[in-house]
Amino acid sequence: MKNSNAQIAQSLFEELYPICRSITGNGVRETLRILQEYAPWNIHEFSSGTQVFDWTIPEEWNIADAYVKDEKGNRVIDFRVSNIHVLNYSEPVQGKFSFFELREKLYTLPEFPEAIPYRTSYYNRDWGFCLTQNQYDMLDPYSDYEVCIDSTLEPGSLSLADMELLGNEGKKTYIISTYCCHPSLCNDNLSGPILTTLLYRAMKKMDLRHNYRFIVAPETIGIVTYMHANESFFKEVDGGFVITTTAGPGEFGAKMSFLNNADVDRVVRLSFSERNMKFREYAFAPDGSDERQYSSPAFRIPIATITKDKYYEYREYHTSKDNLDFVSGDNLSETLKLYISAIEKIEMNGVYKVLEGRGEIQLGKRGLYPTVSGHVKQFAHKNIESSLNIVGDIVYSNPIDAISWFLFYADGNTDLITVSEKSGVPVEQLYEVAKKMLHEKVVVQVES
Numbered sequence: 099m100k101n102s103n104a105q106i107a108q109s110l111f112e113e114l115y116p117i118c119r120s121i122t123g124n125g126v127r128e129t130l131r132i133l134q135e136y137a138p139w140n141i142h143e144f145s146s147g148t149q150v151f152d153w154t155i156p157e158e159w160n161i162a163d164a165y166v167k168d169e170k171g172n173r174v175i176d177f178r179v180s181n182i183h184v185l186n187y188s189e190p191v192q193g194k195f196s197f198f199e200l201r202e203k204l205y206t207l208p209e210f211p212e213a214i215p216y217r218t219s220y221y222n223r224d225w226g227f228c229l230t231q232n233q234y235d236m237l238d239p240y241s242d243y244e245v246c247i248d249s250t251l252e253p254g255s256l257s258l259a260d261m262e263l264l265g266n267e268g269k270k271t272y273i274i275s276t277y278c279c280h281p282s283l284c285n286d287n288l289s290g291p292i293l294t295t296l297l298y299r300a301m302k303k304m305d306l307r308h309n310y311r312f313i314v315a316p317e318t319i320g321i322v323t324y325m326h327a328n329e330s331f332f333k334e335v336d337g338g339f340v341i342t343t344t345a346g347p348g349e350f351g352a353k354m355s356f357l358n359n360a361d362v363d364r365v366v367r368l369s370f371s372e373r374n375m376k377f378r379e380y381a382f383a384p385d386g387s388d389e390r391q392y393s394s395p396a397f398r399i400p401i402a403t404i405t406k407d408k409y410y411e412y413r414e415y416h417t418s419k420d421n422l423d424f425v426s427g428d429n430l431s432e433t434l435k436l437y438i439s440a441i442e443k444i445e446m447n448g449v450y451k452v453l454e455g456r457g458e459i460q461l462g463k464r465g466l467y468p469t470v471s472g473h474v475k476q477f478a479h480k481n482i483e484s485s486l487n488i489v490g491d492i493v494y495s496n497p498i499d500a501i502s503w504f505l506f507y508a509d510g511n512t513d514l515i516t517v518s519e520k521s522g523v524p525v526e527q528l529y530e531v532a533k534k535m536l537h538e539k540v541v542v543q544v545e546s
């Protein structure tokens with residue numbers, strides 16, 4: 099188990115969690131630098147004030163400390179305890195405020211009184227503190243409070259990173275994208291850059307046919323910046339995945355692309371169904387994450403997302419309770435298996451044409467009819483109920499069924515993903531059959 103994906107994920111969670119990130123600043127830079135120790139991310143900087151499509155890169159934000167002190171000098175709200183206590187992107191402030199003045203700058207979650215909410219103010223200059231309702235209730239309305247936010251907002255740059263895996267055919271290009279702008283929050287969003295980094299490492303070991311571009315950037319402004327700098331590249335992208343909220347304790351989910359039946363959608367559904375796994379399917383909506391940019395009218399790239407405790411859907415979302423206790427490296431590595439499975443299906447897909455198309459192929463005379471034990475993988479029972487947290491093995495179909503379905507659709511028009519959807523035979527099993535039939539010169543591959 100040494101250096102398993104689960105262990106690397108767990109140690110990255112622990113290393114990255116304390117860092118105060120935002121859409122710009124040293125927290126993001128430090129995060130990208132740590133990720134570089136695990137995969138060859140190329141870091142790029144874009145200057146404040148740069149116009150990127152309809153947006154402008156804001157001034158860079160950095161913060162050293164922040165607190166609210168009572169009259170005895172106790173830090174009753176303390177950035178050192180949790181960096182989400184500060185309204186993210188707060189301008190600097192120093193001074194004494196009455197409770198009633200301070201109250202206007204405080205954010206709580208009355209319905210979840212022990213959690214600190216996460217709030218930002220990127221594009222309106224403002225300051226504030228986020229605290230638990232329980233902390234708020236302890237404040238004295240008749241006291242004055244000393245407030246300090248030791249932050250800077252100055253011309254600087256926005257940091258993001260990318261890397262690439264080029265396939266040996268390179269006919270199709272996919273993006274695998276995530277964001278890195280949330281401070282000490284685990285499922286949303288540290289689980290995204292960690293899974294994306296581990297997915298790269300897994301895919302680097304594959305013999306890939308297609309091209310893949312990996313991107314980690316601050317959400318929205320970072321991706322808009324990256325697309326602005328790489329506009330012609332994005333005109334050629336066939337599809338992709340936005341990686342977010344992958345490591346919670348709850349149910350698996352998948353958000354589909356605006357097309358709903360793009361190859362990225364179909365391989366995600368098959369990755370669950372081939373394992374008889376339950377998951378919650380979310381139809382496309384123009385909300386969520388950076389699919390909003392990738393799928394916008396000028397680009398229309400279909401994007402799918404596999405989640406484990408999807409953003410918006412869990413109580414701890416965007417609060418201090420989305421912490422190291424909420425996520426685990428084990429959970430993340432289960433979601434990673436599903437992404438790897440989806441990528442493998444994209445890679446295995448292909449269209450085949452049978453050379454003798456009149457009637458059925460006589461398999462017996464070619465030695466292709468499976469014996470009792472089967473030339474293909476052993477047939478497994480289809481009644482396996484996967485538990486919520488474990489991504490089980492693919493449940494193979496009867497080998498004769500697999501051959502029959504493959505040959506029936508070896509018509510030069512139907513790809514393996516479609517055959518799998520129509521037959522219930524896993525793509526992996528159809529691919530094994532295809533390789534055998536190619537070898538025996540029963541079929542030719544007409545398209546990849």
Ligand code: ZN
Nearest residue numbers: 280286287416
């Ligand atoms: Zn978020």
